[in-house]
Every structure is written in structure tokens, then in C-alpha cells.
Amino acid sequence: MPKSFYQYLMTQRNPESYDPVATFANNAFYDSSFPKQETDFAEISKYLEENAGYLPSMTIFDDAWQLYLAALA
Template identity: 75%
Template sequence: MRQSFYQFLMTQRNPEDYEPVAEFANNAFYDQAFPKQETRFDTLSKYLEENASYLPSMTVFDEAWQMYLEQD
């Protein structure tokens, strides 16, 4: 079974790294409402567009999503 996007994203956390995906992961960690079990792009994209003021651009999510897909 594929891990959730959130589980993958947490592997990218690094409080001392200022790369966009690492910052996204660091901020998502503190987002209590993040859909932690989600594996679908559309659901995650909609959530982030509507709720993630900490995400400066959806291209950061797109980059992280591509990394998520390539991990297997």
C-alpha cells in the first residue's frame, strides 16, 4: 500500500533547510487540518489552494508531488 502524501512530505522536513519543498514540509507539519491520509492529487491540491497560506506557490506542491510519485 502506498504511503500518504503527508507521510512522504514528512521525510522532506528539515528545519535548517530553506529549499521550497523542505519549507513546505516544515509548515505542513504544523498544519493541524492537513489531510494526512490523502493520496489523491486533486483532493490535496484543492485543500492547499484553499487553506495553505504558508505555501507561496502551487508549483512547490507540484514539485513535491512529482517527488512523491517517483519515490516508488
């Protein structure tokens, strides 16, 4: 079974970084409702659009998703 997006995102955490993906990962870590087992783009995107006030732009998610797909390859 492939690694979930959340599992990948946690590898990008860095509390000392101002990189947008790292900041997203740091904030997602504290989001207890984040869909941690999800691997579907549409489901994660919908969740973030409705619940992630800490994500200033969905472009950051899109960038993180592309990094996730590259890591799965």
C-alpha cells in the same frame, strides 16, 4: 496500501533548510487540518489552494508531488 502524500512529505522536513519543498514540509507539519491520509492529487491540491497560506506557490506542491510519485515507484 501506498504511503500517503503527507507521510512522504514529512520525510522532506528540515528546519535548517531553505529548500522550498523542505519549507513546505516544515509548515505542513504544523497544519493540524492537513489531509494526512490522502493520496489523491486533486483533493490535496484543493485543500492547499483553499487553506495553505503558508504555501507561496502551487508549483512547490507540484514539485513535491513529482518527488512523491518517484518515491512510490
